[in-house]
Amino acid sequence: MKKTEQPCCGGKKEKEEVSCSCGGEQKEIKKYKTVYGARKIAIGAAFFTRVPAAPRVVEIIGDIVARFGFGRMRYAVEPGLYAVGSPDKNSVVLVSANYKMSFNALRKELKGVSAWILVLDTKGVNVWCAAGKGTFGTDELVNRIAKTSLAMITAHRNLIVPQLGAPGVAAHIVRKESKFKVTFGPVEAADIKQFLAGGMKASQEQRTVQFGAIKRLEVSLLEFGVTFRLLFLTAAAAVVAASFTKGGFSIASGFANSAFFLGAITIALISSTLAPALLLPYIPGKMFSVKGAITGAVFSAAYVAAARGMTPLTGVSLILISTAFASFVFMNFTGSTTFTSLTGVRREIAVSVPFQILLLAAGAALQIIDFVHKGGIKWN
Amino acid sequence: MELKYLGLNTLEYDEKKCTGCGMCEIVCPLRIFRINGKKAEITAKEKCIECGACSLNCAFGAITVDSGPGCAAAVLASGLKKGSKAACNC
Incomplete structure (x- = not known):
């Protein structure tokens, strides 16, 4: 398989390739799930959505229901730029998937932190699986940076991508095409605070996928x-x-x-x-x-x-x-x-x-x- | 307890092309690569899950792997419906 052609639900597919498309044809998600307490804020021509770090009880129940596979393929939030806390032009940008469980898992770790979250359109699929399909990928990341006018919102050019996004995101190509430098963060969102506080360093354990x-x-x-x-x-x-x-x-x-x-x-x-x-x-x-x-x-x-x-x-x-x-x-x-x-x-x-x-x-x-x-x- | 699978994979590494940049060491979720001096080395090839993170992020083309989901549902679906889309639960 060529590197640029990850198995991808909606995209190119080489013959005999095992492609994983999550329940047959990838359906366009017509309606995104509500993020409670969200507020859209405009800055010039661009806008972002401010969200609370803590998901509400009904959203936690939503995560549990999705765990059992009910409505899992429609459990998605709108792609775009989100804000947790009161981020400014110097705040970090964390990249995530638009599977609501992934988004919730990240934001609930950001209590007391001001950060941007750039949510990619992964068709409601989690980071690792979407990276395997290429939807959490170089092209989508570069496009989403442009669509959200991220370069106008931040003074820096740094992105933190979860390590499990690496099968879809080629850091050197993102840099060439968008001028943004990708730093791969820890595997688990639970370690993100420590990663940010510790000078963007993840331990061997935080870089290892666990299966306890x-x-x-x-x-x-x-x-x-x-x-x-x-x-x-x-x-x-x-x-x-x-x-x-x-x-x-x-x-x-x-x-x-x-x-x-x-x-x-x-x-x-x-x-x-x-x-x-x-x-x-x-x-x-x-x-x-x-x-x-x-x-x-x-x-x-x-x-x-x-x-x-x-x-x-x-x-x-x-x-x-x-x-x-x-x-x-x-x-x-x-x-x-x-x-x-x-x-x-x-x-x-x-x-x-x-x-x-x-x-x-x-x-x-x-x-x-x-x-x-x-x-x-x-x-x- | 360490979980082991069959140890079969398509990971290949060409040391001559390696510049020792360390990206493979960072991205591998199974921690297979290690920078030793100015070159990367594979410490446990049998652990590779063919996710493709290393080869995609090697700017020098030193690593190749035929990546794809290690998922029986996906393999069965793509085998049964050749040419059409495979389905899986991931």
Whole structure:
């Protein structure tokens, strides 16, 4: 891939390139989210928006909802120049993405600081992912500097770009095209105050992307939300189907008849998302498909062991299907992590998918044999 | 506990072109590069995640990497729908 052609949602795309476009075609965001307490201020022909450093409670709730993936692709603020505190022509300029969670994460670290925030149009995507796509990129940064008349507002020519913006922003090209000098700041917004106070120096640790238990749990909520929606429909269909009894339609018996199945689905949801994400370093295997398979197998085996009155065929079938499911779903967690490479993921898929299909097919075959054997599906 | 993946990547570094400016050392989120004397050196190639920050910010073309998202959803989507846009959850 050429350096200037990062995988980009709206832009150029080379053949066979793995492009990440966040839910299919990148939609134009028509309506930006409100930033509470924002006030537009004009200076000559240019203007900026003054915002409070602290997001309101409703905005913090908005962040949590987006974590689960609900309305995530529309969770964007308007690109442009923002002010926190009372910045003047000598104040620092921090560059951010227009994903509202990114914007909130930065401004809440700026309590008591006067700074400019230059928000790029990343189509509502966070800094790191947008940098990978090129939307948090050299061209957008250079254009946004011009559009906001930043050179008229600041006396200096310095920008602080988050380090994770570096896959999209070429500092030497920004300087050539805009005269602004890019300094890469720390990975986390939480370290920005220290960075500013400490003479624009970040420690090795602040320059390293971390993936501790809390971070893993946070990002796994997305996979949880996506999988939940998928399984919810399956569960609802099962309840409805089980509600047709000899005595007529009854939702209560629907729930009673499908209770075992609903439990199995809950186990599948947890064992394919939250559990392996949290236990990531402790589960054997390097591939996510292996880690997911182990979690899926252990959880479903425990569930089968705890349940009563089930034929061995149903039990084994359930374990096989759960293992295949967790293996496949958790493989997709690679995209949420901080230490996987595209080349590695390609290898993992090539090796894992045949096994996943085999497990699923074996599980389905046992289920059919069981069905024929019993003359109908009886989960209980 | 350090998290390790498969150690597969396309990172390549040409020391002859390196001027020792140190940009790669600054931008790498896995801290793979280190300036040793007047040249950069790769300390742990197997950790590279192919984000592309180093090669994009090397003004001297000393680093190349075939960058892209290390994301199975994106790979599967682009493999299944050749020529059309891939979807991923990042």
